[in-house]
Amino acid sequence: MNFRDMAGHIGFSEEEFQELVELFLESTLSELDHIKTAAQVPDFEKMAMSAHSMRGAAINLGFTEIHELAKTIESNARACELSGAVEAADEIRDHLERIVGTLALTGRNGSSDRGESPTGRYE
Amino acid sequence: MQAEAVCRIILEASGRELADSLPQTVFEMDSEGVLTFVNRTAMETFGYSAEEVGRGLDALTMIAPAERSRASEDISRALRGEVLGSGYTVLRKDGSAFPALIRIGPVQLNGKILGVRGVLIDISDLKATEERLQRAKEETETINRELEATNKQLEEAIARANVMAMASEVANCTKSQFLANMSHEIRTPINGVIGFSNLLLDTELSSEQRDYAEAVRDSAEILLKLINDILEFSKLEAKKMALEQIPFDLRTTVEGVAELLSLRAREKGLDFEVRYGQDAPRRVVGDPGRIRQVLTNLAGNALKFTEKGFVFIDVGWQPLVDGQAVFRFAVEDSGIGISEEKLEFIFEKFTQADASMTRRYGGTGLGLAISKQIVEFMGGTIGVTSTLGRGSTFWFAIPLGLGETPQSLSIPAASLEGVRALIVDRSEINRQTLLDLTSNWGMKSDAAATPEEALAALRDACASGRPYGMAIIDSGFQDDMESVGRRIQSDPQLKDTVLIAIAAVGKRGDARRFSEAGFAAYLVRPIHTETLMEALAAAWGSKLQGVAAPLITRHTLAEARASQAPARVSGPEGVHVLIAEDNLLNQKLALKMMEKLGCRADLAGNGREALRMIERDRYDLVFMDCQMPDMDGYEASAIIRRREKESGGHLPIIAMTAHAMTGDRDKCIKAGMDDYISKPIRREEILQAISRWVQKGESA
Numbered sequence: 001m002n003f004r005d006m007a008g009h010i011g012f013s014e015e016e017f018q019e020l021v022e023l024f025l026e027s028t029l030s031e032l033d034h035i036k037t038a039a040q041v042p043d044f045e046k047m048a049m050s051a052h053s054m055r056g057a058a059i060n061l062g063f064t065e066i067h068e069l070a071k072t073i074e075s076n077a078r079a080c081e082l083s084g085a086v087e088a089a090d091e092i093r094d095h096l097e098r099i100v101g102t103l104a105l106t107g108r109n110g111s112s113d114r115g116e117s118p119t120g121r122y123e
Numbered sequence: 124m125q126a127e128a129v130c131r132i133i134l135e136a137s138g139r140e141l142a143d144s145l146p147q148t149v150f151e152m153d154s155e156g157v158l159t160f161v162n163r164t165a166m167e168t169f170g171y172s173a174e175e176v177g178r179g180l181d182a183l184t185m186i187a188p189a190e191r192s193r194a195s196e197d198i199s200r201a202l203r204g205e206v207l208g209s210g211y212t213v214l215r216k217d218g219s220a221f222p223a224l225i226r227i228g229p230v231q232l233n234g235k236i237l238g239v240r241g242v243l244i245d246i247s248d249l250k251a252t253e254e255r256l257q258r259a260k261e262e263t264e265t266i267n268r269e270l271e272a273t274n275k276q277l278e279e280a281i282a283r284a285n286v287m288a289m290a291s292e293v294a295n296c297t298k299s300q301f302l303a304n305m306s307h308e309i310r311t312p313i314n315g316v317i318g319f320s321n322l323l324l325d326t327e328l329s330s331e332q333r334d335y336a337e338a339v340r341d342s343a344e345i346l347l348k349l350i351n352d353i354l355e356f357s358k359l360e361a362k363k364m365a366l367e368q369i370p371f372d373l374r375t376t377v378e379g380v381a382e383l384l385s386l387r388a389r390e391k392g393l394d395f396e397v398r399y400g401q402d403a404p405r406r407v408v409g410d411p412g413r414i415r416q417v418l419t420n421l422a423g424n425a426l427k428f429t430e431k432g433f434v435f436i437d438v439g440w441q442p443l444v445d446g447q448a449v450f451r452f453a454v455e456d457s458g459i460g461i462s463e464e465k466l467e468f469i470f471e472k473f474t475q476a477d478a479s480m481t482r483r484y485g486g487t488g489l490g491l492a493i494s495k496q497i498v499e500f501m502g503g504t505i506g507v508t509s510t511l512g513r514g515s516t517f518w519f520a521i522p523l524g525l526g527e528t529p530q531s532l533s534i535p536a537a538s539l540e541g542v543r544a545l546i547v548d549r550s551e552i553n554r555q556t557l558l559d560l561t562s563n564w565g566m567k568s569d570a571a572a573t574p575e576e577a578l579a580a581l582r583d584a585c586a587s588g589r590p591y592g593m594a595i596i597d598s599g600f601q602d603d604m605e606s607v608g609r610r611i612q613s614d615p616q617l618k619d620t621v622l623i624a625i626a627a628v629g630k631r632g633d634a635r636r637f638s639e640a641g642f643a644a645y646l647v648r649p650i651h652t653e654t655l656m657e658a659l660a661a662a663w664g665s666k667l668q669g670v671a672a673p674l675i676t677r678h679t680l681a682e683a684r685a686s687q688a689p690a691r692v693s694g695p696e697g698v699h700v701l702i703a704e705d706n707l708l709n710q711k712l713a714l715k716m717m718e719k720l721g722c723r724a725d726l727a728g729n730g731r732e733a734l735r736m737i738e739r740d741r742y743d744l745v746f747m748d749c750q751m752p753d754m755d756g757y758e759a760s761a762i763i764r765r766r767e768k769e770s771g772g773h774l775p776i777i778a779m780t781a782h783a784m785t786g787d788r789d790k791c792i793k794a795g796m797d798d799y800i801s802k803p804i805r806r807e808e809i810l811q812a813i814s815r816w817v818q819k820g821e822s823a
Contacts (some may be wrong), residue, residue, distance in 0.1 A: 061712075
């Protein structure tokens, strides 16, 4: 994961990109929660919505693996298929943790104290 | 044997003779404890006769009963050959006792122990001396203790005196230095707050967030000013203060004070009003900063010491000669009040009405002293009237020069002259204030106290052919304001009534809710009269012109004022774009991209919100996410197109969707969208879409 390249890809500076990543982590974590809650009902409509929203955000920043995983959740949910959702969600969470790690390493002002519960920092 | 016995007798005789001459008691007893010999001193001391002793006397009878067992123990030990001494209480024949030291040892003859011999010394005198000594010692100790205590008190007194001396040194000699240091310590973080609020204000904020951030900055600025003023207190005392003489708008100054303090008033649920005398001039010449300082102090105190009820700031005036006038500022509250005996000290420095108040309310106790200094320096007087438990009125009166008549700062979109308005509020005070204000602007206003009354009045007016053009729904209804508005809106007869909301407390999302409920303006107390007038005028103006304007708020008014001059840029820059997108990251990303392209972009969180915003504002282009909660992009687009069939026009809608599921594109076109970009969204695609769909010169 090279944030600088990823940032350059969408025409942003690395710093701007890191900010967006923080926001992405926040929104994706909340969508993951929604998916888990919806999976318990199960509410396929909601699962698909959240997965879709997450997917769009992921692809916008270039997190293709998360995009693919979310896509799986979305299409399965649309087919009223519950299987794989929780696993995919867990896998997404793993990816997020890796992103947090990268963020901590490259973090602005050496802010490597973000821990594993990233919260977006608004401007 | 005989010789032995003779010898012994001789010895005994000579010994006894010797013993008789001794001043101590000398005695002998046999192994049974029966006295066999006592000397003369013994007989004199104990009061026994030689005959009595000769008849056989148990030695133990002369020992105090409690000590007899110890004595017989000692006798046994002496009979075994020991020599020992011990103190005893001994008894005379008459029963009187005295202390004695008895030393005993064995009487031996040829290695055989025959009995016990002993010496008894009267130690009464010794004992008495000892006791006297002990008493003397104790007395000395007592005296010492008393001395120590006295010393300690002295030391404490000295320490206190030192502390007081130091305090007074701080207060007098090094006060300036102390205050300078203090204020530096405080100023640094405050500057941080101001700096960061400014940075915050430079970022994208909702109008509510902007209001709050501005309040943070303004409060910090006033705090900073106060710190500086405290530093000046030393100068004040030394009469080294400089006063400004500049023309300024007194009313704006007073209302500015109220606005800064309004948050606290709101938090405490207090009625907080500025009542600026109707005929009082606004343009004056003087020191606005000092007036603000005093007024902030008095009104701040009033808010601090008032738990319920009201705080009013009244401003009245009295003309003098030579273009001067006396202005009287009174801050009236319904707070805890001040007792009569405390009143006379209230303006002294480091005084609060009660020490317990300092604990409860904090504060330096400098405020009123500073205010007094300032007011007197301005050639005025300051005073207070108060009733304990009822409230206080702090006032000050100062002479000010009268300035030239100001140019009107207001920019009325339409004249309010003759506009019929209905003021709706439970609170009598609020109704009266608004009636006064609106009538000043030439409006014809009435008031209603309940929603029912209001609806009846509105309908009656309609029926009589003179409908109200405007309904001002004031804060007394709290959470009901919105529903009052909706009830008016839902009546077909009344739906054209211009609705104005005046809230006591601004809440997150209020602007949106009130806009949805059909209000034209939404204001939060306390309101500058100027702002209220502008809002009413703008709302009335947009009704007259039949334009659907976005919700009027203090913020939009300020923006309108600010943006009177700037020329609009044509071309890709300055294009007004609406982004309908529910995902937080995508919103931010799109906003940033638009910003980089120089577009003006607004956000809608779903289709419904997008529809509302399109109604309220003119956009050049909409980027529409397809899937959103509540109302998705397809539905919203379809509605936009349906509406356009009636109203004409064509708003370009560009779909944004995360990589096509089959059929998505068709769905977009079918819903009436013009174009389609897929996520990831890229700068180039956005640029292309804008240049393709927005024609130059058409930008709003």
